[in-house]
Amino acid sequence: MMRTRPLKVALLGCGVVGSEVARIMTTHADDLTQRIGAPVELAGVAVRRPSKVREGIDPALVTTDATALLKRGDIDIAIEVIGGIEPARTLITTAFEHGISVVSANKALLAQDGAALHAAAEQHGLDLYYEAAVAGAIPLVRPMRESLAGDKINRVMGIVNGTTNFILDKMDSTGAGYQEALDEATALGYAEADPTADVEGYDAAAKAAILAGIAFHTRVRLDDVYREGMTEVSAADFASAKRMGCTIKLLAILERAADGRSVTARVHPAMIPLSHPLASVREAYNAVFVEAEAAGRLMFYGPGAGGAPTASAVLGDLVAVARNKLAEATGPGESAYTQLPVSPMGDVVTRYHISLDVADKPGVLAQVATTFAEHGVSIDTVRQQGRPDGVGKEASLVVVTHRAPDAALSGTVEALRNLDTVRGVASIMRVEGE
Known part of the structure; x- marks a missing residue:
């Protein structure tokens, strides 16, 4: 039976991703109701600049007091798309303390404090979902956490940052130098004004930490991930790669040791053969290659960033969490039973x-x-x-x-x-x- 009382959603952050989440919740409201079994209602939107015009969002829903929004007593689910460590960490913790499940796209926070956040969610019997934190629209976290839960993943290798892939693809296909390709990425909106998090590998390293934890059922923090940026990659490197029948990608590589007693996690540029599936990933797309013992080799591919693709992943999590709320159940939480050390x-x-x-x-x-x-x-x-x-x-x-x-x-x-x-x-x- 369809429940008529709506599940109320607090949206924390309303930038590029948050505004797309709000738009989809509004335009697809009837479909979401049918898929969930109850309406979902945007009950409040917490922002830093309330004077900014936000098309399609009722100004009456906008507030600068995110804490008060979470504490008001009628919120069922919080969507956190603020990013960064604080105030996101405090707000997520506050949500759990008030019986609110959380959907987050915050890779930096999850890579640094994922264990503590999972523990808080479990303590209060709530959900913490974060598909959008790793590879935008690509369904990756849930397949690894649920579909492959009965298998043993030995290796994950992927392109998890669209900005860097765009830059390297342009260097490869046009012969452009690094700075020229970066300038084009910036002009097209793929690169931020300060691209450090992308080009130095910090963004990919955070995603690598999250994926390693899921793949190997062990806790991997951002500090455990070896990281090298790609700013020193040159046209001469691409020329050498071509002579070897290779191209260059910034890769996140996660591996279980052959003896099964440890894992490694790293992010760095590398040459890969043109015959490898990841070599053909162009422009700002992402792709992740998963090697499992029983399933074999699996490839996940698609747009890894942008407002609409990331919002798609957020809404997928919202539907899952809302269904769990109606069933008075929770989805899978942290699985860290192996407690494997991360090798240098x-x-x-x-x-x-x-x-x-x-x-x-x-x-x-x-x-x-x-x-x-x-x-x-x-x-x-x-x-x-x-x-x-x-x-x-x-x-x-x-x-x-x-x-x-x-x-x-x-x-x-x-x-x-x-x-x-x-x-x-x-x-x-x-x-x-x-």
């Missing part, structure tokens, strides 16, 4: 693509090869090209290694820097997906 980056087994500027004279290649051997790193391929430097002669030496622990690879690079015959290390890039 040095333990990760990977490959390096290293470009060196060396003296163009006999014996240099042998000296470089000896350095690799001394650190237990095997060389896969070497390419050398001489060029005049105006004074004497230099050579460009490109080395691609076999798989080895990252600590051994980085130690090799440091030793190479100290060789008299090595003028400089032009670039270092990990090679993944093979």
